[in-house]
Amino acid sequence: MEILVCVKRVPDTSENEIELNREGNDIERDDLVYSVNEWDNYAVEEAIQIVDKVGGSVTVVTVGDEEDEEVLRREMAMGANNGLLLADDAFQGSDGRGIATILKAAVEKGNYDLILTGALADGGEAQIGGMLAAMLDVPFASVVNSIAVLDGNKLKVGREIEGGNQEMSEIELPCVLSIQTGINEPRYVGIRGIRKVASVEIPSMGAADLGLDASAVGSAGARVRRMDYFVPEIGDGAEMLEGSTDEIIEKLIEMLKAKGGLK
Amino acid sequence: MAQIFATIVHKAGVPDDSAVELVTAARKIDAGATVTALVFGSGDDLAAACTAVAPAYNEVWKVDGDAFAYPNAEVIRKAMTNLLPSDAIVLVPHDTFGMDLSPGLAIKMDSAFASDVVGIEGLDGGTLNIVRQEFGGAVSTHVQCDISQGAVINVRAGSFAPEETQANGQVVDKSGDVGDLGAARRKFLELVAAEVGDVDITKEEVLVSIGRGIEDEDNIEIAQELAEAMGAVVSCSRPIVDAKWLEKSRQVGTSGQTVKPKVYLACGISGSFQHLGGLKGNPFIVAINKNPKAPIFQVADVGIVADILDFLPDLTEKIQESK
Numbered sequence: 001m002e003i004l005v006c007v008k009r010v011p012d013t014s015e016n017e018i019e020l021n022r023e024g025n026d027i028e029r030d031d032l033v034y035s036v037n038e039w040d041n042y043a044v045e046e047a048i049q050i051v052d053k054v055g056g057s058v059t060v061v062t063v064g065d066e067e068d069e070e071v072l073r074r075e076m077a078m079g080a081n082n083g084l085l086l087a088d089d090a091f092q093g094s095d096g097r098g099i100a101t102i103l104k105a106a107v108e109k110g111n112y113d114l115i116l117t118g119a120l121a122d123g124g125e126a127q128i129g130g131m132l133a134a135m136l137d138v139p140f141a142s143v144v145n146s147i148a149v150l151d152g153n154k155l156k157v158g159r160e161i162e163g164g165n166q167e168m169s170e171i172e173l174p175c176v177l178s179i180q181t182g183i184n185e186p187r188y189v190g191i192r193g194i195r196k197v198a199s200v201e202i203p204s205m206g207a208a209d210l211g212l213d214a215s216a217v218g219s220a221g222a223r224v225r226r227m228d229y230f231v232p233e234i235g236d237g238a239e240m241l242e243g244s245t246d247e248i249i250e251k252l253i254e255m256l257k258a259k260g261g262l263k
Numbered sequence: 264m265a266q267i268f269a270t271i272v273h274k275a276g277v278p279d280d281s282a283v284e285l286v287t288a289a290r291k292i293d294a295g296a297t298v299t300a301l302v303f304g305s306g307d308d309l310a311a312a313c314t315a316v317a318p319a320y321n322e323v324w325k326v327d328g329d330a331f332a333y334p335n336a337e338v339i340r341k342a343m344t345n346l347l348p349s350d351a352i353v354l355v356p357h358d359t360f361g362m363d364l365s366p367g368l369a370i371k372m373d374s375a376f377a378s379d380v381v382g383i384e385g386l387d388g389g390t391l392n393i394v395r396q397e398f399g400g401a402v403s404t405h406v407q408c409d410i411s412q413g414a415v416i417n418v419r420a421g422s423f424a425p426e427e428t429q430a431n432g433q434v435v436d437k438s439g440d441v442g443d444l445g446a447a448r449r450k451f452l453e454l455v456a457a458e459v460g461d462v463d464i465t466k467e468e469v470l471v472s473i474g475r476g477i478e479d480e481d482n483i484e485i486a487q488e489l490a491e492a493m494g495a496v497v498s499c500s501r502p503i504v505d506a507k508w509l510e511k512s513r514q515v516g517t518s519g520q521t522v523k524p525k526v527y528l529a530c531g532i533s534g535s536f537q538h539l540g541g542l543k544g545n546p547f548i549v550a551i552n553k554n555p556k557a558p559i560f561q562v563a564d565v566g567i568v569a570d571i572l573d574f575l576p577d578l579t580e581k582i583q584e585s586k
Contacts, residue, residue: 011398014475017554018401027402096366096376119362123397125378130366139337139448142362143518156452161359164457164511164519172448178362180518182505223375223409229402231556232394238550238566245574248567249581252549255565256493259547261469261526262582263494 001056003047004112007040009071010122036071039118043179045186048079057081077193088206093219100131105210119178129178139175270355271302276311281356283425291383297321303331322432336363344371345442350413357417374413381422399535400558460512468525469495476531480508492582516541531571534559
């Protein structure tokens with residue numbers, strides 16, 4: 001099975017506190033640690049496990065610039081066979097539709113049976129997989145937490161729906177699936193693995209290579225635009241307990257007793 | 264002004280809470296809007312769901328068919344694309360059905376897509392000003408969305424309070440207008456119910472809930488010792504289950520359990536909306552987190568800025584002493 005996994009380089013929220021910058025118009029980007037979007041990492045692991053079972057290859061693709069190459073390399077160190085960077089100044093400022101348009105053009109340059117994305121990324125829209133599937137006119141399933149390959153060019157997929165229940169469906173290939181965290185246990189990538197792929201040439205394609213009209217992507221084609229970042233004032237917030245640890249604990253125990261939190 | 268539609272999610276004839284919240288969202292777009300409920304389903308359940316939403320909507324479009332007996336996003340997307348005017352504004356709850364349906368619907372209708380919207384600040388010509396969150400709620404953003412060619416807007420649960428206004432709409436049967444639906448390429452097989460664990464956190468009055476801040480599987484006993492001292496039970500947020508440190512039945516959140524405790528101790532939990540979505544009944548929330556800007560502090564009653572790995576053992580000791 002030929003599998004394409006769409007990945008994104010994002011600020012690592014387990015390594016950074018996401019805060020506003022001093023001007024208040026962007027997040028503070030100095031000293032940010034970036035890594036591959038957590039959901040995408042599960043998608044790559046799942047692709048590798050499928051190929052281990054049924055054969056084929058895994059290609060990882062991202063839309064970005066040279067800096068984003070590092071996440072492709074990381075996922076190749078994990079076991080993906082190929083990397084593909086989609087980079088062009090014309091891609092800057094793309095909304096979800098723009099990103100999906102770029103990915104669609106790349107998909108059509110290849111011959112993929114299965115396309116995976118993370119269920120969501122830093123922006124939280126959870127949109128690229130569904131848009132890409134609709135553009136390619138192939139079936140789609142979101143928040144997938146299990147995949148089994150069936151005979152006859154089909155998959156049995158589980159979706160994680162509300163209340164911890166799982167919705168099982170049969171889906172025809174080719175298709176697009178957005179992958180939920182917890183579907184597998186992504187393997188650890190050691191420094192040795194990274195070194196092994198450090199000098200692998202990763203091909204890059206721009207708008208012209210993909211046959212894309214620059215006005216359909218980037219900020220020119222965007223109908224959804226983020227104007228700023230801000231931190232809203234929501235209610236009064238919590239009453240913050242301050243003082244020495246002993247003082248805080250004393251106050252807390254009193255409150256817990258009053259609220260029935262200690263039995 | 265384009266027509267506004269609200270997609271109604273329902274189960275066994277009972278509409279989801281989102282059904283009345285979407286009306287409020289629609290009126291934020293246009294205070295005088297005529298809002299139409301779109302209800303897909305089959306048989307008596309569908310009829311009951313339509314009757315239940317009719318008071319809040321100007322009109323209810325009922326679409327009955329065997330193909331809609333279980334909500335298959337691929338089939339409903341095709342029906343909506345055939346049924347709706349191309350410049351329609353379509354509101355959808357941002358749940359796992361909305362994630363399945365809406366991005367593709369926006370492409371097929373050639374409409375703008377705004378996802379997981381938490382606020383609507385009004386329409387300015389063809390531009391809708393909306394509020395979203397990024398990075399799991401750590402920051403918010405103002406977003407401008409060009410809706411002049413139509414829009415699909417996914418609305419976060421609980422972001423728009425229901426209003427008392429009565430519209431008392433008629434139910435109109437649109438089942439004959441959905442056109443050719445073709446053959447579904449994704450077929451629903453079955454629902455697998457969540458596994459039942461050794462404890463039922465939905466029935467507990469006091470929960471000590473842990474998140475990423477616990478850092479390591481070995482540290483979970485710190486929370487267990489505190490829970491034991493308090494007479495409470497340990498629950499958790501999603502990353503703990505993803506790491507397989509605790510079973511799924513202990514997860515609080517929209518993709519886990521909905522709990523209604525009296526007291527909820529959120530330890531090292533940032534407070535994503537998916538997590539808070541599983542917390543009902545207005546509990547007394549104590550948040551302990553080393554990041555003073557963690558979103559959990561906005562919703563907690565009491566906050567403590569501390570590393571839970573240091574703080575929880577001290578708290579356990581003091582509770583034991585006080586007994």
